Structure formats: C-alpha cells, structure tokens
Amino acid sequence: MDSTVVVIADVTAKPEHAEQLGAALEELAAACRTEPGCRAYDLFRSTEQPERFLSVEKYTDAAAFEAHRAAEHFTRIGLGTVVPLVETRDVQLFTGANSVPPKS
Template identity: 30%
Template sequence: MSHAACVVAILTVSSDQARELELELVRCIVASRAEEGCQRYVISRDQDHGGRFTAEERWASTEAFEQHLETPHFRSLAALLDRLDASVQLMKVTPLDEISDAI
C-alpha cells in the first residue's frame, strides 16, 4: 500500500525576480492540478516578502509525486529556479490532522 506524499516548499528569489517566478508558478499550478495523482497543489505569495512563495502539495502516492518531478512543467519551473539562483527549502511532511483522525 502506498501512502500519500505531502510536501511543503519555501521558494525565495529577489523581489525584482518575483514576477517572473510568479508567472511560471501559475503555469505549473494549472498543469500540476491536472495530473492524475494530484490531490492538493496550492502556491501562495508571502505578503510581507515579495520574493517568497510557499507551495503546499499532496500527492496520492510517493510514485505520483516522483512522476510529477519528471513532467515538462515541473522541469521548466526547476530550470527557472536554478537560473534565478532561488533558495528552495523542501520539507516532506505528515499533516497532524491525519494523526489526530486516528485518535
């Protein structure tokens, strides 16, 4: 049995690069939400730091998440992050609501 894969990422670029990254993130949102294993894909922009974004993702399985990493839209985003020399913090998480449901 495969478990859901939950990921939170913090992406940071300089404020003058934020618009370029935002446009690519929007393209990635649309394409990622259409993927079969995508259960949640929300990207938000930090209101206090113009160049910081958060991504919250939930995939049906680890395999679905790994397939997402190979898609053209994600590879395009990854290439832009590299070109912009973005800071990327990635966390694989377990939502506490899943634990509390078992109590």
C-alpha cells in the same frame, strides 16, 4: 494506512525576479494540478516579503510524486524556469500521519 505525500516548498526569488518567479510558479501549479496523482497544489505569496512564495502540494502516494518529478512540465518549468530565478529554497517532504510509526 495513508500513503499521501505532501510537499511544502518555501522559495524566495532574487529581488529583481519576484514577478517573473510568481508567474512561473502559477504556470507550474496549473500544469501540476492536471496530473492524475496530484490531489492539490496550492500556491501562496508572503504579504510581508513579496519575493517569497510557499507551495503546498499533495500527491496520492510516492509513485504519484515520482511521476510528478518526471513530468515534462516539471523539468521545463520547474527546473528550467523556476530554479534559475530562486535565491533560496527549502523543500520538505511529509507522509500521512498514519504511515509514520510511533516512537517507542
């Protein structure tokens, strides 16, 4: 059974804060990549909407994801710097396909 947790976060900066948000997201991504349970943390910027960013994060399991959310850098950068710069955000959680029971 695959216990991987995948997070897809789609955030849009307030127009005047697009560059600042991009820098903060890069800093957050770099810190998150050092977490023992983080398998990947990829950050993308829209070519058509430069204020829009997408991150795709992979954690080994639910415990690793919880450790990520409890990390000092998540609180300091994610909640303290990133969130105030964001106009809209959509965060979705996924698990490995093998861990989801098939529909009857």
